[in-house]
Amino acid sequence: MYLQSRRTFLKGAAFSVAGAAIAKGVFTADAMAESIAESKFTDTPDSLSFYPPMEEWSDFKELDGNDWKRGGIERKGVRSEANPDGIEVNDYVIVPTACSNCEASCGLTAWIDKKTFTVKKYMGNPLHPASRGRNCAKGYATQSQMYDPDRIAFPLKRAPGSARGEGKWIRTTWDEAMTTIGKKMGDTLAVGDELSKKNCYVSCWSSK
Numbered sequence: 001m002y003l004q005s006r007r008t009f010l011k012g013a014a015f016s017v018a019g020a021a022i023a024k025g026v027f028t029a030d031a032m033a034e035s036i037a038e039s040k041f042t043d044t045p046d047s048l049s050f051y052p053p054m055e056e057w058s059d060f061k062e063l064d065g066n067d068w069k070r071g072g073i074e075r076k077g078v079r080s081e082a083n084p085d086g087i088e089v090n091d092y093v094i095v096p097t098a099c100s101n102c103e104a105s106c107g108l109t110a111w112i113d114k115k116t117f118t119v120k121k122y123m124g125n126p127l128h129p130a131s132r133g134r135n136c137a138k139g140y141a142t143q144s145q146m147y148d149p150d151r152i153a154f155p156l157k158r159a160p161g162s163a164r165g166e167g168k169w170i171r172t173t174w175d176e177a178m179t180t181i182g183k184k185m186g187d188t189l190a191v192g193d194e195l196s197k198k199n200c201y202v203s204c205w206s207s208k
Ligand code: SF4
Pocket: 099, 100, 101, 102, 103, 104, 105, 106, 134, 135, 136, 137, 138, 139, 140
């Protein structure tokens, strides 16, 4: 929730201080009610109109958020070969996808730069029936997972002969990884103790 202005921010800060002071018994409950009445916060969006309509997803242009570093607002026109000093405008195709950072699998949209065919950012998907355009911070961090040079790009397994915690790994295949994990889960469900069985879950919101 964002504060509307510096003045309102100061009121909001005063409200926080008042809350702390009330806890110490310095102010009355009336003072707190007055502070709440005077605090003016901007509304969080009650609609998802800040997303472009789906009809524009195949061709959506947006000012580049980093472009201010190249100069002030005096520049004219869109940047191009003929106008290299112009303002950078991103030409996007917006593609629906889903977050894989937890079992909720919220909707995301990948904003793909048509010039480089790279994803420049992830936003929510307002048409997703569950998340409806909202995501937690991990959803937006999908960008880092895709392009972080230190990301783990393939499955790893503990190096033969090394002990847990030594941090020694070798590359393995997806087939071997899935087979190994599947077998261990199957063995646990077949002969494991109750707690181990409960800790084996394979799909959304359910323990199996
Ligand atoms: S956005 Fe957050 S809550 Fe939604 S699937 Fe991703 S990690 Fe889970």
